[in-house]
Amino acid sequence: MTSPQRPTPTPDDEAVEQEAARRSRRAFLTAGIASLAALGGWRWLVTRPTDDGALWPLRRVLDVNGKISKEFLSNADLAPVFPRSRAKAPRINGSLGLKSPLDTAAWRLQVQGMRADGPAPVRTFSLADIQALPRVEMTTELKCIEGWSVVVNWAGARFSDFVTRYQLASAADLAPYVHLVTPDQKYYVGLDMQSALHPQTLLCYEMNGQPLTLEHGAPLRLVTPLKYGIKHIKRIGSIAFTRQRPADYWAQRGYDWYSGL
Ligand SMILES: Nc1nc2c(c(=O)[nH]1)N[C@H]1C(S)=C(S)[C@@H](COP(=O)(O)O)O[C@H]1N2
Numbered sequence: 001m002t003s004p005q006r007p008t009p010t011p012d013d014e015a016v017e018q019e020a021a022r023r024s025r026r027a028f029l030t031a032g033i034a035s036l037a038a039l040g041g042w043r044w045l046v047t048r049p050t051d052d053g054a055l056w057p058l059r060r061v062l063d064v065n066g067k068i069s070k071e072f073l074s075n076a077d078l079a080p081v082f083p084r085s086r087a088k089a090p091r092i093n094g095s096l097g098l099k100s101p102l103d104t105a106a107w108r109l110q111v112q113g114m115r116a117d118g119p120a121p122v123r124t125f126s127l128a129d130i131q132a133l134p135r136v137e138m139t140t141e142l143k144c145i146e147g148w149s150v151v152v153n154w155a156g157a158r159f160s161d162f163v164t165r166y167q168l169a170s171a172a173d174l175a176p177y178v179h180l181v182t183p184d185q186k187y188y189v190g191l192d193m194q195s196a197l198h199p200q201t202l203l204c205y206e207m208n209g210q211p212l213t214l215e216h217g218a219p220l221r222l223v224t225p226l227k228y229g230i231k232h233i234k235r236i237g238s239i240a241f242t243r244q245r246p247a248d249y250w251a252q253r254g255y256d257w258y259s260g261l
């Protein structure tokens with residue numbers, strides 16, 4: 001991506017109102033999580049034994065969130081989904097961090113979790129570990145800040161399933177951010193935990209029914225359709241759960257750190 005145009009939005013009143021409503025719903029959801037954490041103790045919740053591989057209390061928090069979403073938010077916080085038949089191949093856009101050779105068979109994801117006593121030792125995951133998580137397929141729009149968008153069918157694992165199954169943020173209140181970096185560290189994305197745990201945020205390994213190609217981010221990329229394409233990091237090499245807002249390649253170059261739609 002070379003010197004993209006800054007967006008020049010001309011929001012009408014209705015759009016501004018919708019955005020305000022969306023933000024206050026999101027604030028409400030955040031407050032809901034905060035009060036649950038205060039009531040039960042987030043640390044207690046996330047350190048309970050696993051039930052069938054999932055941290056059941058965190059699962060319950062997510063379920064409660066799901067119910068809150070259903071009852072009060074309808075689908076307002078979900079990106080629109082499209083029929084599978086609308087999916088097209090996106091252009092290849094952005095090759096930062098993809099230029100060094102990659103042996104996909106040797107690729108491993110390095111993950112630094114966060115515990116109550118501080119950052120956890122780095123753990124290593126294979127693609128098979130990610131593919132062992134429930135496979136989720138969705139057809140959503142990829143929107144680039146350059147002004148184009150395309151409907152794509154994605155398949156992968158929910159980031160939230162990855163976090164709960166492998167107990168990566170056992171003190172999630174202490175790790176409100178996630179940092180995702182390419183193996184060569186040339187492209188990097190910061191995400192707030194709320195967005196990372198969103199049900200449509202996927203660690204994605206398939207595009208339009210085929211394994212990801214190298215240009216589109218093989219073996220593993222992020223897809224998070226409530227955010228612009230700049231956050232959809234291709235070829236993830238490492239993930240860290242952090243206390244402080246992590247560096248973000250395009251935020252450092254003047255784009256909004258959240259880059260939400
Ligand atoms: N590693 C890496 N990931 C990246 C980029 C990049 O330059 N390097 N560009 C981003 C941008 S700006 C967009 S719009 C999408 C495009 O994804 P695509 O090439 O699959 O269409 O990838 C995102 N992920």
Ligand SMILES: [Mo]
Pocket residue numbers: 001093094143144145146229230
């Ligand atoms: Mo983009």
